[in-house]
Amino acid sequence: MALQKKKRIGIIGLDSMHAVALTKAINLGQLAESDYFEVIAAYPKGSKNLSYRIEKVPFYTQQIKEFGVEVIHSIDSLLQKVDFVILTSNDGHVHLEQALMVMRAGKPMFIDKPLAGTWHDSLAIIEAAEKYAIPIFSSSSLRFIETIANIDDYDLGDILGVHTFSPAQLEPNLPELLWYGVHGIEMLFAILGEDCRYVQRTFTSDFDLVVGEWDNGKIGTFRGFRKGVSGFGGVVHGSKQNMELGHFSGYDNLASAILRFFKTGDPPVTLKETLKIIAFTIAADESKLRNGSKVNLPKI
8 A cells, every 4th residue: 555645844934943853853753643744845034133043044944954854935935835834933023924824825833932922913813813714823842741741640639739940031022931931831831721810920130930820729830040050840739749840851742742733633732821821921021010019810
């Protein structure tokens, strides 16, 4: 019997190492889903204003070519060649413009974090996804670490609370924690759910401590680092035992989640939850401006 022809994936934005890491995970054939998919083309231009990201484009372009990917200098041309899209442009401010082109072409899409650079753009992407009936999802790779993905296999009892940590470098013109702190924040949401009620942030030039209270009364805390050694991790507090979340071990789990999504059309993270995570980061900025006061999250 002839082998099934693989579905074709295009990458948009080669200013991020995520583009190379996801392509490597998919095209080396080590994932269960790799028999059905292949990254075949990439459009290099991502960020328009982040010079230190733009400088990386030639480097990542050369790397992605090593996995047999054709580099195409037009999104329109790329969309004619592929069935699905992974959007990895590093600056969320270009996501709306690029995502609209993909959705108008009818291509399901994964958007690497952040979904967009502003609240308005995030809403516009979601409205366009509904208008064009295109399945999309957006996420941090940290949601898919082994301990979170398999949390039901651990005898924790009732989950009482969660503490996470990650780097939290800041980028001007973005909600501050949406740039990098979102990794640790998304881990909170992955475990505690989407219904956070309020946020309270303590900020210094080197660190952040953010406290969220969920509708069920559970407390989630996030510690962000801009100094010293931080990494990614945390602790889940259970009624029977606590569990360390472990370290980030690469992009294979995210790549598998993306391919399963392309295969089924069923996103592992709802756009509603993604919007609530963005609202969390915006509320954290507001709490900072209010000297650490509690800020209620809007109902979405």
